[in-house]
Amino acid sequence: MKYCNKCLMPDTRPRIQFNEEEICNACTHSESKKKIDWKLRKKEFLDIILKIKNRDKKFNNKYDCIVPWSGGKDSSTIAYKLKFEYDLNPLLVTFSPLILNELGNYNRELLIKAGFDSIFIKPNNKISKKLSKRFFIERGNPKVAWDAGINSTPVQLAINFKIPFIFYAEHGESEYGGLVLDEKSQKLRKFEEVIEHQIGDHPENWVSNDINLSDLAMYIYPDPEILEKNNINAYYFSYFFKWSMFENYKFISEKLPEFKTVKNGKTDGTFTNFDSLDDKIDNIYYYMQYIKFGFGRATRDACRMIQNNQMTRKEGLELVKKYDHELPKLYFKDSLDFLDMNEIEFFDIVNKHRNNEIWEQNNNDFKLRFPPK
Numbered sequence: 140m141k142y143c144n145k146c147l148m149p150d151t152r153p154r155i156q157f158n159e160e161e162i163c164n165a166c167t168h169s170e171s172k173k174k175i176d177w178k179l180r181k182k183e184f185l186d187i188i189l190k191i192k193n194r195d196k197k198f199n200n201k202y203d204c205i206v207p208w209s210g211g212k213d214s215s216t217i218a219y220k221l222k223f224e225y226d227l228n229p230l231l232v233t234f235s236p237l238i239l240n241e242l243g244n245y246n247r248e249l250l251i252k253a254g255f256d257s258i259f260i261k262p263n264n265k266i267s268k269k270l271s272k273r274f275f276i277e278r279g280n281p282k283v284a285w286d287a288g289i290n291s292t293p294v295q296l297a298i299n300f301k302i303p304f305i306f307y308a309e310h311g312e313s314e315y316g317g318l319v320l321d322e323k324s325q326k327l328r329k330f331e332e333v334i335e336h337q338i339g340d341h342p343e344n345w346v347s348n349d350i351n352l353s354d355l356a357m358y359i360y361p362d363p364e365i366l367e368k369n370n371i372n373a374y375y376f377s378y379f380f381k382w383s384m385f386e387n388y389k390f391i392s393e394k395l396p397e398f399k400t401v402k403n404g405k406t407d408g409t410f411t412n413f414d415s416l417d418d419k420i421d422n423i424y425y426y427m428q429y430i431k432f433g434f435g436r437a438t439r440d441a442c443r444m445i446q447n448n449q450m451t452r453k454e455g456l457e458l459v460k461k462y463d464h465e466l467p468k469l470y471f472k473d474s475l476d477f478l479d480m481n482e483i484e485f486f487d488i489v490n491k492h493r494n495n496e497i498w499e500q501n502n503n504d505f506k507l508r509f510p511p512k
């Protein structure tokens with residue numbers, strides 16, 4: 140296990156690439172953003188806005204675009220800007236978190252009250268529980284099917300409502316270190332990339348004894364031919380504007396002063412209180428990254444802030460040492476109930492996904508073989 144010289148990301152992160160100076164590609168991408176002509180990018184963005192406003196409104200003259208929306212700082216910032224700075228009428232589309240919580244509901248209500256239409260999609264709970272448990276056991280990730288759902292439902296609605304423009308948040312592969320297929324994929328969302336990198340396989344393959352194809356309707360992405368026929372354009376906001384989760388948080392809490400963060404000042408496993416707050420199962424999702432790849436939620440957050448010059452590597456390292464290993468305590472019982480497991484079964488699965496090349500065992504204690512320095 141080796142770590143990036145600039146941030147704290149290890150090379151165990153899937154698809155990440157390091158250069159000869161042992162710097163990860165999230166850091167080189169972040170550096171390259173300094174050379175981007177952002178004025179030109181903004182002009183490109185304004186041209187798209189103009190194209191949206193001047194489109195043929197024969198089929199739909201009400202909504203200008205779709206924003207896949209969790210109600211968190213990033214998607215709410217995008218929605219707010221599109222509506223109040225660029226004068227569009229976005230339709231907000233939420234694929235329900237696996238386990239809803241009050242904080243998420245509250246922040247979503249807050250933005251709707253500021254003047255938005257939204258559609259909230261709740262999939263068959265029996266099926267989503269089964270899929271979540273299955274992928275937690277098989278892949279150590281309870282959110283695989285949910286990931287497919289948040290990807291497919293906004294596009295399904297774009298087709299059905301005839302709203303051919305979608306604005307996604309950031310291109311994760313370039314922002315956080317991954318495999319960038321080509322320059323274009325940083326601007327226009329390619330579903331094949333999402334399937335390959337995020338979901339792993341096509342949801343059509345998830346049919347089993349107790350799940351049939353129609354149960355999977357919400358997870359299956361529309362046929363590429365239908366997308367082309369409907370001229371669906373899905374853009375990443377991060378291509379047009381310099382992306383920073385911390386800046387988004389500052390923006391939305393300025394616009395919506397009642398926007399809430401976690402009560403006790405920080406989320407389990409990290410030092411931040413403003414990111415990924417709307418699903419009770421998220422704490423387990425990030426904990427499993429720590430188990431599988433040896434980096435936790437504090438590393439993830441620290442790297443993003445180091446890359447945006449919001450903290451030094453040294454400051455980040457201290458926070459990583461302090462918080463990365465924390466157990467997901469908040470909502471733990473709700474998550475076990477959802478996964479239909481007891482604590483012993485849960486930790487059995489956790490340890491099954493522990494990578495022995497990364498972890499060293501002393502009795503019941505596990506230690507990283509190569510902690511960050």
Ligand SMILES: [Zn+2]
Nearest residue numbers: 143146163166
């Ligand atoms: Zn790095």
